Amino acid sequence: MPVEPARLPIVLAADPGRRLLAWYDRQGRALPWRAPAGGPAPDPYRVWLSEVMLQQTTVATVRGRFEGFVARWPDVFALARADEADVMAAWAGLGYYARARSLVACAREVARRGGFPRTAEELGRLPGIGPYTAAAVAAIAFGQPVVPVDANVARVAARVFAIDEPVHRLAAVARTKLSPWVPPDRPGDFAQALMDLGATVCRPRVPACAACPWAADCRALAQGQVAQLPRPRSRPSRRQARGMAWWIEWNGRVALERRPPSGLLGGMPGLPGTNWGGRVPSSLPFPGLWRYAAQPVRHRFTHLDLELSVAAVRLSAPPPFDPGWAWHPIDALPGLPTLYVRAAAVARALLAAP
DNA sequence: AATCCGGGGTG
């Protein structure tokens, strides 16, 4: 049923892009890496850093980590000078550790160039910057009229335009259909508004269509298909794996080793131990008065279910030399992946028991 | 086009 545009409030009468901005100016989230809506563009370094942190990582998680990172490395030149191992340690717990490695590589390239490139195409050639991040930085930091399509934007587009495609194929269509709605003077706020809309209104489950500035434009809502879109993607099954980790304590220190640069937890420090495979592990690096945890640490990765048994020993004499081990003070361990934080807690409890 | 990469929040 068509409505007389002149009778509607201004926010409803405007075109979809303006209507979304009007909503964003009122309802947008205030986040540490953001500049106030409608104001001057934020620092490209902060935009880039936040976007990389937010890759497959929730806003709630990044909120607690962003400021500390910026305080330690205030600009891209400081980050370019940092030791990669220090950055990896600061990244510990955030996951997807290839991001930290790429982050340093990207900072060094940007510093060498004297600053960030301004277009999505050039940004996309830098390490760790893909189509999404390139468009996000270009729009938010440099005002380029491009649409970054993340999971939020893909979901919004799938519903507004009733696009019946699997999630991983939505990006191109979403970009094409949303581009005409980009307000030329505020592409960055439009991009962030889209993400906020997806995160707070057009949610995966139980969307708040009554509060949506695009309800009148939404084909899925009109067709009663909001709950069916976007089409869910099939999920691969998870492998099972078992392994053992060793807590080897001597002289107030514990042995850690650095994992291979690529692969699971690549480049991060961790407890030494067996390889992870299908068989039950039962090997120790040397004999001694080992204690065994009654229950393994169960840790779920994206495509791996790991049961990590833990054995711990406190030595009074140095153990056989192993070139892969480095000794760290127990009370000043480097940043460890969550798996090893949990394993270390189990081991220390074992040794603390009478 | 599929697979590999963490970890935490949420219903």
Add this chain to the structure above:
DNA sequence: CACCCAGGATT
């Protein structure tokens, strides 16, 4: 538990 998340690199 199942599902999801401001994705990118590799194959």
